[in-house]
Amino acid sequence: MLKKLFNKTAIKPIAALLLVGILSGCSSSASVQVTSDFPTVLSEPKPVSASIVFDESFSNYIAQPNKKTVIDLGTAQVKLLSNAFNGLFDDVEFVSDPEAVSGDHKLVIIPSIREVQVSTPSDNYLNVFEVWIKYNLEIKSVDGETIDSWFMPAYGKTPDAFMASKSSAIEEAAVIALRDAGAKLMLDFYRIPAIYGWMMEQQILEESK
Amino acid sequence: MKPTIKPSLNPISKLSSVLVLASILAGCSATTTIDEYRPSGEAIDLNADERVVVLGRRDAGHYETDREFINCVAKRMQGADIGVVPEQQFIDSIYPWFEPRTAPKGLPRLKRLMQDPLIKGQVDQQSVRYLVWLDGSTETLDQGGSISCAIGPGGGGCFGFAQWDKLSVYEAIVWDMTNLQEMGRLRVDSEGTSYLIGAVAPIPLLTPVKNDACTSLGNQLKSFFSSPENP
Numbered sequence: 001m002l003k004k005l006f007n008k009t010a011i012k013p014i015a016a017l018l019l020v021g022i023l024s025g026c027s028s029s030a031s032v033q034v035t036s037d038f039p040t041v042l043s044e045p046k047p048v049s050a051s052i053v054f055d056e057s058f059s060n061y062i063a064q065p066n067k068k069t070v071i072d073l074g075t076a077q078v079k080l081l082s083n084a085f086n087g088l089f090d091d092v093e094f095v096s097d098p099e100a101v102s103g104d105h106k107l108v109i110i111p112s113i114r115e116v117q118v119s120t121p122s123d124n125y126l127n128v129f130e131v132w133i134k135y136n137l138e139i140k141s142v143d144g145e146t147i148d149s150w151f152m153p154a155y156g157k158t159p160d161a162f163m164a165s166k167s168s169a170i171e172e173a174a175v176i177a178l179r180d181a182g183a184k185l186m187l188d189f190y191r192i193p194a195i196y197g198w199m200m201e202q203q204i205l206e207e208s209k
Numbered sequence: 210m211k212p213t214i215k216p217s218l219n220p221i222s223k224l225s226s227v228l229v230l231a232s233i234l235a236g237c238s239a240t241t242t243i244d245e246y247r248p249s250g251e252a253i254d255l256n257a258d259e260r261v262v263v264l265g266r267r268d269a270g271h272y273e274t275d276r277e278f279i280n281c282v283a284k285r286m287q288g289a290d291i292g293v294v295p296e297q298q299f300i301d302s303i304y305p306w307f308e309p310r311t312a313p314k315g316l317p318r319l320k321r322l323m324q325d326p327l328i329k330g331q332v333d334q335q336s337v338r339y340l341v342w343l344d345g346s347t348e349t350l351d352q353g354g355s356i357s358c359a360i361g362p363g364g365g366g367c368f369g370f371a372q373w374d375k376l377s378v379y380e381a382i383v384w385d386m387t388n389l390q391e392m393g394r395l396r397v398d399s400e401g402t403s404y405l406i407g408a409v410a411p412i413p414l415l416t417p418v419k420n421d422a423c424t425s426l427g428n429q430l431k432s433f434f435s436s437p438e439n440p
Binding site (some may be wrong): 038039040041042043044062084126127128157158161176179181183184186187 | 267270272273275281301302303304305306308309311325328331
């Protein structure tokens, strides 16, 4: 029985599978889909109404920071930013097209990605994987006047772990970068001088005190 | 029938074997030093309904305080009947105020954060009385020797000798989340050398530097707190 099980013909495919497994573990390319969930932000939203436009290119965004790395960020970044905007504004609508904005909200925000960069231990000679996501928020008033075009960089890193795959390390770094984007948005949005000025003009700051 | 004579080592050979073994094993133990500072020499009282959270600093550019180390220290503290809130649970519950970008680096920022009723409410809801910040990493300092492995039709094996030094440096800072003050600091340095001997089969003689640092730091942190079960 054992002889039959371990005859040469049976061993060959097992050995081939094992070899493929080992080689794929050593592969330097990574295709990552970020599927993580994000915690709800702990924040008291200000009395501001806003329409957020997640257009199709943003919702389905797939980054290719280099030839060997592909990161599907679309779904995760929509989840994360929806959550963060709900913590910033007390009245939010999410639309997929600028044409679909209802006009009942005072601000219109169109997020986009300028660039995604990845750095691996072989690039940076450190034991960390790093991901940078450079966002841009086009912030307009409801009548179409541009208030600001805000550059919002986010960064995430994760330590290199023995035997861990490159894909899972990049995914973890991307999740940390997305969480950082949420943190940056919550921390700095109302500190943008143009937003501060607009809120003073709209007398929103007085209302929220 | 001739009596069989069992070959036996003479006492000098035995002694030298023991000495060689002892020196090899001694080479695999880490040297760990702990420095401690606390304003008063007394243990911190921790009621049965009060808990501690151990968080890692992740704002340094070239390293990360790894979660494995944080979990290891937290486990050692839990073993002493100290209620420990899991790191990720606490960070998620208070998102985004304890992310690497937003986490308070000093007490003035913590005081400002705790003025927010939502944040204070979350901390109180989880009964977090003390926060322990851990900051540090384990690095390979020096490595030498070489080992090569080969395989052929007649068999294979590894030959050579390699060694590397590892250094773990971690600092712990304890904050009181109710009185918003620092309760003490600890620093652990652990250093040791590991070896890999290639004698057909590779024989690793590893020094658990990080594990030693965790054990020492965890034990010392336990002595910081006195719980009703463990005065």
